[in-house]
Amino acid sequence: MNKPILQVDDLAVTYSQIIPALRGVSLTVPQGAIVALLGGNGAGKTTTLKAISSLVRAERGELTGGRIAYSGEDVTRSEPWTLAERGLVQVLEGRRCFGHLSVEENLRIGSFVRRPRRPEIESDLERIYTIFPRLRVKRKAPAGYTSGGEQQMVAIGRALMARPSLVLLDEPSMGLAPLIVEEIFETIGALNRDEGVSFLLAEQNASIALRFAGYGYVLESGRVVAHGAADELRELDALQDAYLGGTPVDYGARRTNRAVAATSA
Ligand SMILES: Nc1ncnc2c1ncn2[C@@H]1O[C@H](COP(=O)(O)OP(=O)(O)O)[C@@H](O)[C@H]1O
Numbered sequence: 001m002n003k004p005i006l007q008v009d010d011l012a013v014t015y016s017q018i019i020p021a022l023r024g025v026s027l028t029v030p031q032g033a034i035v036a037l038l039g040g041n042g043a044g045k046t047t048t049l050k051a052i053s054s055l056v057r058a059e060r061g062e063l064t065g066g067r068i069a070y071s072g073e074d075v076t077r078s079e080p081w082t083l084a085e086r087g088l089v090q091v092l093e094g095r096r097c098f099g100h101l102s103v104e105e106n107l108r109i110g111s112f113v114r115r116p117r118r119p120e121i122e123s124d125l126e127r128i129y130t131i132f133p134r135l136r137v138k139r140k141a142p143a144g145y146t147s148g149g150e151q152q153m154v155a156i157g158r159a160l161m162a163r164p165s166l167v168l169l170d171e172p173s174m175g176l177a178p179l180i181v182e183e184i185f186e187t188i189g190a191l192n193r194d195e196g197v198s199f200l201l202a203e204q205n206a207s208i209a210l211r212f213a214g215y216g217y218v219l220e221s222g223r224v225v226a227h228g229a230a231d232e233l234r235e236l237d238a239l240q241d242a243y244l245g246g247t248p249v250d251y252g253a254r255r256t257n258r259a260v261a262a263t264s265a
């Protein structure tokens with residue numbers, strides 16, 4: 001088997017020194033895979049992604065334990081820009097764009113970590129416009145005046161301008177109409193299939209995430225409560241309940257034969 005592009009072991013994160021958000025999260029993203037990180041609101045998905053990309057500190061969060069290896073090298077507590085230079089980029093939740101800058105200016109910002117030459121930026125922009133034809137049409141428009149779906153495309157396009165190997169993508173479906181969600185996931189699937197970009201995909205929308213991901217982890221209260229191949233996780237019909245904020249599901253009892261219920265730490 002290929003060396004995993006991302007290996008996370010036993011991550012623990014505390015906010016403001018008292019609020020435990022992650023209590024020992026371990027996961028693996030194989031090279032060239034799409035892995036889903038599922039769970040309801042507050043489960044710890046965003047914290048996991050931000051711990052990996054070293055952005056938790058900006059939120060008064062502290063990594064109190066665990067190890068992160070990217071392409072086989074320990075990157076625990078690396079600076080976010082060092083990781084971006086090495087091809088690990090995050091698309092933040094809520095598709096944050098610079099609203100007053102144009103779509104194209106937003107995209108150009110994404111290339112800065114590579115300090116590319118001008119022709120290279122132009123050809124990368126062309127590539128993004130081929131991937132997201134809507135952005136070509138809107139390239140002069142202030143990003144803040146485009147639709148939610150277009151802003152998500154800008155956010156993903158900006159990440160792609162860094163020519164990433166691994167994208168940490170936080171809730172791409174949030175607040176978007178089903179057709180746009182479909183379009184965005186098709187694009188993620190194509191980037192993965194055609195260019196080998198790996199994705200760690202945080203989603204509350206398990207059904208769409210598991211159609212595109214090969215493997216998934218389910219988080220609850222900062223712990224991995226189940227993980228398995230996408231087909232196996234889909235059979236956990238109880239999975240959907242967890243996203244509606246219902247009663248905690250006993251994954252141990254409901255798991256299918258092959259999906260693994262994680263042992264708690
Ligand atoms: N900046 C923060 N300060 C304090 N607590 C936070 C902060 N961000 C998240 N949390 C808490 O950490 C837990 C995990 O949140 P989060 O990672 O955002 O979950 P998810 O992305 O799955 O919705 C929640 O209990 C949340 O309230």
Ligand SMILES: [Mg+2]
Nearest residue numbers: 045046047093
């Ligand atoms: Mg979140």
